[in-house]
Amino acid sequence: MKLSERQKSMLAFIAEFVEENNYPPSIRDIGTACSISSTSVVKYNLTKLERDKLIRREKEVSRGLSLDWARLQEAGLAADLAGAPAAQQAADGSAxxxxxxxxxxxxxxxxxxxxxxxxxxxxxxxxxxxxxxxxxxxxxxxxxxxxxxxxxxxxxxxxxxxxxxxxxxxxxxxxxxxxxxxxxxxxxxxxxxxxxxxxxxxxxxxxxxxxxxxxxxxxxxxxxxxxxxx
Amino acid sequence: MKLSERQKSMLAFIAEFVEENNYPPSIRDIGTACSISSTSVVKYNLTKLERDKLIRREKEVSRGLSLDWARLQEAGLAADLAGAPAAQQAADGSAxxxxxxxxxxxxxxxxxxxxxxxxxxxxxxxxxxxxxxxxxxxxxxxxxxxxxxxxxxxxxxxxxxxxxxxxxxxxxxxxxxxxxxxxxxxxxxxxxxxxxxxxxxxxxxxxxxxxxxxxxxxxxxxxxxxxxxx
DNA sequence: CTTGACACCGCACAGATGTTCTTGTATAAT
DNA sequence: ATTATACAAGAACATCTGTGCGGTGTCAAG
Incomplete structure (x- = not known):
């Protein structure tokens, strides 16, 4: 299972986004952040990532995606990602x-x-x-x-x-x-x-x-x- | 700051939903789960909760809400909620x-x-x-x-x-x-x-x-x- | 050369989802 | 009685957002 640069940057962005907002990004959020002009390309790569079980996705649900940290860790990808094994809320609200x-x-x-x-x-x-x-x-x-x-x-x-x-x-x-x-x-x-x-x-x-x-x-x-x- | 039963059940549901799906529920998800027929009533109560800073909310973003555990803890509400910060799953599944x-x-x-x-x-x-x-x-x-x-x-x-x-x-x-x-x-x-x-x-x-x-x-x-x- | 897989782009559409407006019902204070 | 406030409902609206489809360029296999 090898990922394209684009897929890696998507993973990185998703992690960062969730870390920051506590809810997942939309397809267009991802597209903008990763310089992908077409939503379908995002979906295309998202499907790839889902096939590798690095992310989970709920069909037809807005922002219905989440990272599978267990698999990411297994694949040695977790280290580069924001908010690794578990994202928590500190007492001051910061993650x-x-x-x-x-x-x-x-x-x-x-x-x-x-x-x-x-x-x-x-x-x-x-x-x-x-x-x-x-x-x-x-x-x-x-x-x-x-x-x-x-x-x-x-x-x-x-x-x-x-x-x-x-x-x-x-x-x-x-x-x-x-x-x-x-x-x-x-x-x-x-x-x-x-x-x-x-x-x-x-x-x-x-x-x-x-x-x-x-x-x-x-x-x-x-x-x-x-x-x-x- | 006292909450209605409805608001408490909403908090409980949001916590449970996030715990289970890793993304927040939509207004209609909350409505269905808490037996609220109108989306506006959910929004109404959500606004209340946001005013009390128990949740954070992003305007006009699907599922753009998250719990503020710090405040919940402060208000003594965190204990009843699923997935509170204190409880974590270790790699072997034990808590x-x-x-x-x-x-x-x-x-x-x-x-x-x-x-x-x-x-x-x-x-x-x-x-x-x-x-x-x-x-x-x-x-x-x-x-x-x-x-x-x-x-x-x-x-x-x-x-x-x-x-x-x-x-x-x-x-x-x-x-x-x-x-x-x-x-x-x-x-x-x-x-x-x-x-x-x-x-x-x-x-x-x-x-x-x-x-x-x-x-x-x-x-x-x-x-x-x-x-x-x- | 042709073919097919692959990665990508744009766009239009429909379904998902937050917002707003109007209305209604209590309860307490004036 | 009247007013104010909290809570709730329903419907219409606007926009957010995922999906699907046609099309492009590349590259290696046949």
Missing amino acids: FTFFQVPVLGYIAAGEPIQVETADHYTADEWLELNETLYRNPDQLYALRVQGDSMIDASVLDGDIVILRHQERAENGEMVAAWIDTQNETTLKHFFLEGDQVRLQPANPSYPEMFLPAAEVSVKGKVVSVIRQLE | FTFFQVPVLGYIAAGEPIQVETADHYTADEWLELNETLYRNPDQLYALRVQGDSMIDASVLDGDIVILRHQERAENGEMVAAWIDTQNETTLKHFFLEGDQVRLQPANPSYPEMFLPAAEVSVKGKVVSVIRQLE
Whole structure:
């Protein structure tokens, strides 16, 4: 199922419109927004989208259409759309969205964590976060911290770190790094020095690690830390 | 603002309809469902509801209406309605709830923050949290931390602390404390020693404060710390 | 070259839908 | 009684809006 640019822009507009107005756009609304002069072309593409089950449509009902977020998510299209998994009304009437982040397991000098295979369905716990705080929520996941090797960076044993999945990191960033030779994932500050990687704990009582760049792969970068005291 | 039975049933129907169809009902839809034979009567009542700001309406747009959950909640009407913001469907179909926490301002050795008067409608920012992590969410609020006086407790400048509103604290807990004589709220570890209160920063370069218990009032206890690195 | 699928355009039409006008019925205040 | 106000009905109207149909240009297969 591949979509034309036009169809993508239509989806984007529909999402945006619903987000803003709380009711769906008419065919002509869509046409104007997506620079489609003919209503029948809008209908034509709408039918396509409906065939792919990305939207639902009620025949002969004004503005009788809605997005199927489940399918959009499945198709990897939800991320680009306004008001993703569920659009909600904040207390002030403005619309905003929330999303869920899977807590995939523990990180430390502990067992390996297969971030790639652990998907949204194997996670045993979830965090719910406000979109205003994060971008690209579909790339986020969370881990519980075990050990105090990052204590000087104010990350304590038991904290939850939220990471954005990415393979590269800037020097000094706090990352989850997979160490090939040791078969484990660890939370450290990352420094690339020539063809060596230095993984530095933020606790002087733990040693730095120097490893060949080939043996280290970055699994994600810490974007947030959450601690429960109660 | 009191509503007629008819208006209540209209609200209920609109909520139910939107929940089910993802688009709003037409005037005639409402009429049929609420046993109103005339479209003008529906419009009449819709106008009333709009005057009370319980719904929003776009003139001359088919199905151009939406519920204002904030106002409905305020009026205590939201609970009876289908699809109220509090109830959501998780990906696995199970229901769970989330809630919002107002970010009321900054805390430090800074300006006073009137937690009592700052209610859910004056907050300029919100956090959204999963209920599974917190109990009694209605007593929660959040503050941004200014300054590094709690750095040794791993609370950094810029962090957001979530507090539970309470007047009492156990020794050693991290609290937001109002200091009468200085007209300010500050974040410190709390110790009651006789009729004196010791407020201790978690940073050796800041001094402890000893104050008469009468001059200190606890505004809340820190239950969580959130940090954004990105 | 012809054909057919595909994406697109314009337009006219009919059905869907909000609005307005007139009328009628209570109830409470004057 | 009279007036004002809230609530309701029905019909006519205007416009919003989805649908259908004829037509165009492109492109690859036959």
